[in-house]
Amino acid sequence: MSVVGIGADGWSGLPDAARSELMDAQVLIGGERQLGLLPPECAGRRVAWPSPLRPAVPVLLAAHAGNRIAVLASGDPMFYGIGRALTEVLGADGLRVLPHPSSVSYACARVGWPLEDTEVITLVGLPAARLAAAxxxxxxxxILSADATTPAVVAALLRDHGxxxxxxxxxEQLGGANEAWTDGTADTWAHPPGDPLNVIAVECRRAPxxxxxxxxxxxxxxxxxHDGQLTKRHIRAATLGVLAPAPGELLWDVGGGSGSVAIEWMRAHPSCRAITVERDPVRAERITRNAEHLGVPGLRVITGRAPDSLAELPTPDAVFIGGGLTVPGLLDACWEAMPAGGRLVANTVTLESEALLTEQxxxxxxxxxxxxxxHAVPVGGFTGWRQAMPVTQWSVRKPSVGPTAGFSAQARAEHSGDNR
Known part of the structure; x- marks a missing residue:
């Protein structure tokens, strides 16, 4: 199968190798706009992708098995394109990819930005709120736009976030005969929707x-x-340091409160994922609003009680328990759910939960x-210290081999003493 990248310049912008693949194909698969860019010389049967696209990929490929197939993609098929879905179905060896310059390459060339210093964010099929984290x-x-209305949505989000x-x-229409651009600032943006095929270049400037x-x-x-149920700033920073989020990892945040730990876990890297479990529906809704505002709308919020609500969740790489430690079976359920090497961190301010963590x-x-x-606070005409409630924190990595693998030296000594 061939996967051919095509730009807004259409057939005229394709090299000979790409033209040859398209003319030899018995079946041509692509979007309506892309198929419309091909001349009559491309005589293969033209098949438009249905919506939703992702589940249709294996179905269409199976329907046309045995034919020479060429799939059309916008720009570079492996950059937020159909190439990813096709590779997942057929494997890299099953494809011949002929990329075209992406819209991002064209955009950087037009505005004079080095591509390696520019962050790319797609809003195609994704909520605009994810932009806030960047x-x-x-x-x-x-920013890769979803349609012609995206620029106004982006301008409004920039204003709302300072x-x-x-x-x-x-x-618009980068690389094509109808290429054009529109300038402005987020504060003053009042332009009507233009072409749906557009990319937005933003140079972030914070308002005073x-x-x-x-x-x-x-x-x-x-x-x-928040309503007071918030892991405070300095404790939160220390907690995330021990949880150590890494790209692609999943966190369970048990007893979400305001969602701060899960939110900052996800802000650590765009591919970090988190699920927060909160029994109070009012707080659960508040967590969702916080996640939207702080740029991680993908945070999954479950309203329910732990450990019951944990049973069907995907395996976590790390678990944070910010509340409910004394609920029977909670700690054991979290421990059993983690794979070898998983991290668990639990915070508490109560003596009862502290005793439980000491035993663990x-x-x-x-x-x-x-x-x-x-915190320093006024004391009459002077300044003194006001102590916040101390937080007891237990952190542990689940051992890979044997009951004491991964223990600290002190813990191993204590464990040996218990056995004696």
Whole structure:
């Protein structure tokens, strides 16, 4: 099977090798717009992708098995394109991919940005809220639009998040005869919808006085809507440091509260995933709003009680327990759900839960620490310290081999002593 990238310039922009593949094909599969760019010389049967596209891929391929098939893709098929789905079905050896310059390459060439210094975000079939996590002063973004209305949606989101001064350039029909662009800022954007085939270039500029949200854990507490059930900033930063999110990993956040730990886990890398379990439906709705506002709308929020709500969840790479430690069976359920090498972190401020964590530390090892934070406050005409409630934190990695693998030296000694 051939997968041929085609640009807005259509047939005239294709090299000879790509033209030959398309003319020799017995079946041509692509979007209506892409198929319409081909001349009569491409005599193969033309088949348009149905919607939704993803489940149709294996069905269409099976229906035309035994024919020479050429699939059309916009630009580079392996860059947010159909190439990924085809590779998952046929494998890399089953495809011959002939890429065309992507819209991102064209856009960087037009605005003069080095591609390696530019972050690309797609909003095709995805919520615009995910853009919020990428907003940092001076950052250059290229946004792949879903349709002609996307530029106005992006401008509104920038304004709402304190980036109204950011310049925008909407580039349409890149590489084609009808290529055009429109300039403005998020604050003043009032342009009507243009061509649906567009890319948005944004140079992020934070408005004076707007909140500064960094790229590492420990966002200001004010960034969250909450009712007091919030892992506070300094404790949250320490907790995420121990949880150690890595690209592609899944976190269970048990007792979500305001969702801060799960949200900052997902902000650590675009491919990080999280599921938060919260029994209070009002708090669960609040977690969803916080996730949307802070750029991780993909956070999965489950309203229910743990451990019952954990039974059907996918296997986590790490678990954070921020509440409900004394619920019978919760800790054991989380431990059993983790694979070897999985990390578990639990925080508490109560003596009852602290006793439970102490027992777990004795049994399973890991690290048991007490985190204390004090804030400077006025004391008459002077300044003194106000101590926040100390947090006891237990963190542990599930051993790969044997009951004591991965224990600290102290924990192994204690474990040996217990056996004696």
């Amino acid at each position: 907003l940092h002063n001076g950052r250059r973004l290229l 980036f109204g001064p950011s310049p925008l350039r909407v580039l 006085g707007a909140a500064h949200l960094g790229a590492v854990p420990g966002l200001p507490d004010e960034a969250y809507e 530390y004795r049994r399973r090892g890991g690290e048991l620490v007490r985190l204390a934070v004090a």
